[in-house]
Amino acid sequence: MKLTKLAGIILLVAIAALLASACGSGGASTEAKTAIPSSEITKPKPTVVLVNATTAGVFDNYCAILDISIRNDGADGMVVVVGTITQAGETKKNEIPVYLTQGTTQRVKLVFPLKWRGGDWTPNVTVEVP
Numbered sequence: 459m460k461l462t463k464l465a466g467i468i469l470l471v472a473i474a475a476l477l478a479s480a481c482g483s484g485g486a487s488t489e490a491k492t493a494i495p496s497s498e499i500t501k502p503k504p505t506v507v508l509v510n511a512t513t514a515g516v517f518d519n520y521c522a523i524l525d526i527s528i529r530n531d532g533a534d535g536m537v538v539v540v541g542t543i544t545q546a547g548e549t550k551k552n553e554i555p556v557y558l559t560q561g562t563t564q565r566v567k568l569v570f571p572l573k574w575r576g577g578d579w580t581p582n583v584t585v586e587v588p
Contacts, residue, residue, distance in 0.1 A: 500532060500533035501532055501533055501535060501587050502530050502532045502533055502534070502535040502536075502537050502558050502560075502587055503530065503531045503532030503587075504528050504529070504530050504531075504532075504537045504558060504585040504587065505528065505529045505530075505531065505585075506526065506527075506528055506583050506584070506585060507527040507528065507529050507563060508526070508527040509524055509525070509526050509527075509581060509583050510524070510525040510526075511523070511524050511525075511581045512525070516574065517573075517574050518573060518574075520571075520572050520573060520574045521569055521570055521571045521572060522543050522545075522569075522570045522572055522579060522581070523567060523568070523569050523570075524541050524543075524567065524568045524569075524570075524581055524583060525565065525566075525567050526539060526541065526565065526566045526567070526568065526583050527563055527564070527565050528556070528558065528563065528564055528565075528566065528585055529562070529563045530558035530559065530560060530561065530562055530563075530564075531560075531561070532560065533560055534557070534558065534559045534560050535557070535558065535587070536555055536556070536557055536558075536588060537555070537556055537558055537585050537586065537587055537588075538553055538554070538555050538556075538585070538586045538587075538588060539553060539554050539555075539556055539566050539568070539583065539584075539585050540552075540553045540583070540584050540585070540586060541553070541568040541570075541581065541582065541583045542581070542582045542583075543570045543572065543579055543580070543581055543582075544579060544580045544582070545572060545577070545578075545579035545580075546576070546577060550570050550572065552568045552569070552570055553568075554566060554568065568583075
């Protein structure tokens with residue numbers, strides 16, 4: 459009788475150990491979690507290829523138009539095209555977010571409402587990766 463009780467206790471302990479290991483392990487669905495260093499994350503690499511600057515209108519209805527071509531040599535993603543126009547010591551800024559796909563060139567237009575002050579004006583365009 460003692461032998462039967464001992465065998466039963468050993469059997470119960472073995473079953474309990476088997477069930478505990480099956481429930482606690484998480485099975486095959488457990489995924490390894492790894493962190494990617496920020497230096498390895500691929501981002502867009504935009505380049506301003508061309509800026510064509512024109513004007514339209516007269517006096518109070520005057521505006522400068524920047525027709526900008528941007529090439530992306532990096533990964534797909536959002537960039538912000540920032541343009542400025544400087545005229546008679548005053549600078550106006552305009553920006554637009556753009557989604558660029560890898561290896562493509564895209565055109566963007568920025569319009570700057572200005573008051574005619576005479577003389578030359580200077581455009582400047584940069585592209586920022588957020």
